[in-house]
Amino acid sequence: MDNMKDEAENPRRPSTPIVRLNLKGDNLSTRQGLRELMDWVEAIGLAEADRAMIEIVLAEVLNNVVEHAFPDFAGGIIEIDARLRGRHLVFSVFDNGVPMPAEQIPQGKRHNLAVPLNDLPEGGFGWGIIRDLAEDLEYQRADRRNELYFRIPLTTSPLIG
């Protein structure tokens, strides 16, 4: 499809689908915010497999913010910006919490699971999941806030035939 021709014929065709959400930094608020994000993801017509990937990545990102950026902090705010660009859903997630340790995204643990029952891990899975499913993961600290950027590849995109 010739994008320029399409826009000339349909000047009211919507430009890049974008959603912006502000959430409080607690588990119930992030659950609600994630639901709103997923409503938008469904409304713009993404496939079920893609929706499942988006939901788990965002859940892990938000859980990390709540758990680590706001250890004792009642005023935590998280901003999510999501926009559809070609075959990717591109995210920016900002929070006003404490910086990431060493201002770097954790690698993600590779747990040894050949251990006795009582030594099995109950946590530390989040960054591994995020790194497996998201691309172009970047972090920076700017203006006293954490800024996390990443994008999720889509199997189908409503913007492309």
Next chain:
Amino acid sequence: MNLASEDIGSLRIVTVSDDRIDAAAAIEFKDEMRRLTDDGPPRIVLDLANVKFLDSSGLGAVVAAMKQAGPDRKLELAGLNSMVQNVFRLTRMDTVFTIHSDVQAVTARLADAG
């Protein structure tokens, strides 16, 4: 967090009614599971057929439940949808649990064993 429990011989089936086991629900899930596995049959099958979404908090809570059940009881899983299976697979925790396609697969075998 709504969990229902039914005993069939030496098997206890615990059914999760909620459709999410996430960070907001994890602690309550663990507490409820502790209540349901404090005593009772040595084999517990956790039916997750209603669960549409489980994140790493939910996964951790299921692991905690398995530990809580103790070395004399076995916690198995059933009815994982593709999303939930994916989380177990990505974390390789599918190698740690016995996972059945659904609860019927477990109870049918019991009936055969008569």
